[in-house]
Amino acid sequence: MSSHQEVDDQMVLISQYYPGIYTQLMPAEQGAAKPRRRRKKNKGEGSGNGVMRKRKLSQEQVNLLELNFGNEHKLESERKDRLASELGLDPRQVAVWFQNRRARWRSKKLEEEYSKLKSEHENNVVEKCRLETEVLKLKEQLIEAEKEIQRLLERGGSDGLSSNTSPSSSFSMEPPFLGGEFGMEGLEKVFYVPESSYIPEMEWAGLYNYM
Amino acid sequence: MSSHQEVDDQMVLISQYYPGIYTQLMPAEQGAAKPRRRRKKNKGEGSGNGVMRKRKLSQEQVNLLELNFGNEHKLESERKDRLASELGLDPRQVAVWFQNRRARWRSKKLEEEYSKLKSEHENNVVEKCRLETEVLKLKEQLIEAEKEIQRLLERGGSDGLSSNTSPSSSFSMEPPFLGGEFGMEGLEKVFYVPESSYIPEMEWAGLYNYM
DNA sequence: CGGTAGGAAGTAATAAGATGA
DNA sequence: ATCATCTTATTACTTCCTACC
Numbered sequence: 001m002s003s004h005q006e007v008d009d010q011m012v013l014i015s016q017y018y019p020g021i022y023t024q025l026m027p028a029e030q031g032a033a034k035p036r037r038r039r040k041k042n043k044g045e046g047s048g049n050g051v052m053r054k055r056k057l058s059q060e061q062v063n064l065l066e067l068n069f070g071n072e073h074k075l076e077s078e079r080k081d082r083l084a085s086e087l088g089l090d091p092r093q094v095a096v097w098f099q100n101r102r103a104r105w106r107s108k109k110l111e112e113e114y115s116k117l118k119s120e121h122e123n124n125v126v127e128k129c130r131l132e133t134e135v136l137k138l139k140e141q142l143i144e145a146e147k148e149i150q151r152l153l154e155r156g157g158s159d160g161l162s163s164n165t166s167p168s169s170s171f172s173m174e175p176p177f178l179g180g181e182f183g184m185e186g187l188e189k190v191f192y193v194p195e196s197s198y199i200p201e202m203e204w205a206g207l208y209n210y211m
Numbered sequence: 212m213s214s215h216q217e218v219d220d221q222m223v224l225i226s227q228y229y230p231g232i233y234t235q236l237m238p239a240e241q242g243a244a245k246p247r248r249r250r251k252k253n254k255g256e257g258s259g260n261g262v263m264r265k266r267k268l269s270q271e272q273v274n275l276l277e278l279n280f281g282n283e284h285k286l287e288s289e290r291k292d293r294l295a296s297e298l299g300l301d302p303r304q305v306a307v308w309f310q311n312r313r314a315r316w317r318s319k320k321l322e323e324e325y326s327k328l329k330s331e332h333e334n335n336v337v338e339k340c341r342l343e344t345e346v347l348k349l350k351e352q353l354i355e356a357e358k359e360i361q362r363l364l365e366r367g368g369s370d371g372l373s374s375n376t377s378p379s380s381s382f383s384m385e386p387p388f389l390g391g392e393f394g395m396e397g398l399e400k401v402f403y404v405p406e407s408s409y410i411p412e413m414e415w416a417g418l419y420n421y422m
Numbered sequence: 423c424g425g426t427a428g429g430a431a432g433t434a435a436t437a438a439g440a441t442g443a
Numbered sequence: 444a445t446c447a448t449c450t451t452a453t454t455a456c457t458t459c460c461t462a463c464c
Contacts (some may be wrong), residue, residue, distance in 0.1 A: 012349065055435095055453080056436090056437070056438060056439065056454080057453090057454085059458070074428095074429090077427080077428090080431090086253065090453075093455085094456095095428080095451095096456080099428090099429070099430080099455095100453070100454070102429080102430085102433080103430075104431095104452080104453085110321065110322065110325060111321065113325065115326055116326070116327070117329060117332060118328060120332065121328060121331065121332040122432090124335045124339055125335065128335055128338055128339050128342060130343060131339060131342035131343060131345075134342075134346055135342060135345055135349065135422065136344055137348065138349035138353060139349065141353055142297045142349060142352055142353055142356060143355060145357065145359075145360065146356065148356075148360050149356065149359055149360055149363065152360065152363040172309065184450095266433080266434070266457070267433075267434080267457075268433090268434085285427070285448095285449095286448090288447080288448090304434085304435090306447095306448075307434065307436090308433095308434080310448085310449070310450080313435070313449085313450085314450080314451080317450095423445080423451100424464105425463105425464090426462105426463085426464085427461105427463085427464105428460100428461090428462090428463105429449105429459105429460085429461085429462105430458100430459085430460085431453100431457100431459085431460105432456100432457080432458080432459100432460105433453090433455100433457075433458100434454105434456080434457100435455085435456100436452100436454075437444105437451100437452080437453075437454100438450100438452085438453105439448080439450085439451085440448105440450080440464100441448085442446100442447095442448090442449100442450075443445105443446090443447095
């Protein structure tokens with residue numbers, strides 16, 4: 001993408017011979033000689049006769065234009081005329097150059113945005129995967145904890161059953177909690193649900209409401 | 212992005228008057244009349260004389276070309292020549308049309324990919340957020356479960372302490388477990404770490420190693 | 423109102439390097 | 444190595460649209 005766009009500076013311009021108002025004029029296809037290396041059968045083409053077509057601003061001209069473009073992508077007519085006379089170009093050409101340059105800039109920017117977004121996206125995919133495994137792991141651990149609690153309760157027998165002497169008796173297993181998307185739909189059966197579940201510090205659980 | 216590109220079909224082509232080999236020839240800028248609506252000062256430009264510039268293939272021609280492009284984006288010379296004679300165009304023009312069409316297709320595709328990726332990315336961000344809150348919630352619940360276990364253990368006094376009679380004694384709190392990124396760095400102090408933590412079915416925990 | 427200036431999008435064609443047969 | 448074709452970049456132009464006088 002950058003192999004041949006800053007190298008054409010030395011002998012590319014056949015039209016250095018035309019330092020006139022309109023910079024580069026390529027020879028017609030069948031004017032006298034064909035300096036083209038390829039395109040051997042380009043007869044006709046220019047409406048049947050030797051028509052000059054200008055091509056390629058010189059590197060100097062492009063440099064100055066590029067410099068001005070770097071400062072400001074828009075082009076007021078004053079700057080346009082000044083640039084045109086500095087470069088020996090038609091003001092029209094300067095305007096066209098800026099328009100094309102803006103278009104190029106836009107598509108390049110799109111490409112940059114794309115690759116930026118892409119890497120960001122890939123990071124997010126990795127993150128998401130990590131979070132999913134973490135969720136699985138935590139759920140597994142919760143199940144183990146529940147088993148432990150069950151065992152301890154069964155062992156404790158006719159104890160106070162720890163009704164609600166401390167805030168730690170709050171074990172919330174809301175219906176949509178363990179369900180969905182992880183193939184663990186049946187696991188909530190393992191839990192005994194104490195049915196008394198509100199933790200004052202869990203207001204953020206309301207964030208689920210937008211799903 | 213789609214407001215004015217399929218509407219130019221009725222009276223745009225001044226050059227319907229030239230059904231010749233080279234389809235459309237726009238009148239020169241100062242040849243005889245200026246059918247242009249603007250661009251009053253487009254003198255010179257065509258190297259200073261009345262130069263015809265062909266423009267705009269007819270809609271019929273574009274239709275056929277588009278049809279062929281839909282079948283296959285590449286153009287073998289056989290098909291090129293056939294198309295050229297069918298359309299009354301120079302084979303060169305057909306080749307150019309295909310080249311430009313491919314370039315247009317690529318940039319359009321990039322744009323599509325971009326918006327697709329963008330929506331996908333936004334979905335992922337939402338998912339990630341959801342998972343993060345879920346992780347927080349699960350950690351909170353784990354803490355509560357641990358508290359519960361502690362309470363039960365303290366109450367049970369000199370019991371068997373449930374050494375390892377069942378696989379449920381596996382409660383793993385590895386060092387990097389509750390740390391990082393969630394502002395809960397201090398919470399693992401709440402847990403008592405049994406220091407004997409391996410669950411045979413948790414090999415996927417190794418997925419953390421790449422973080 | 424009309425006419426002009428200018429921007430954005432699309433299009434045709436050219437230029438030059440790379441590639442494959 | 445020559446030739447055709449591809450890709451990428453570039454120039455110029457057309458059409459549509461908006462704003463301004």
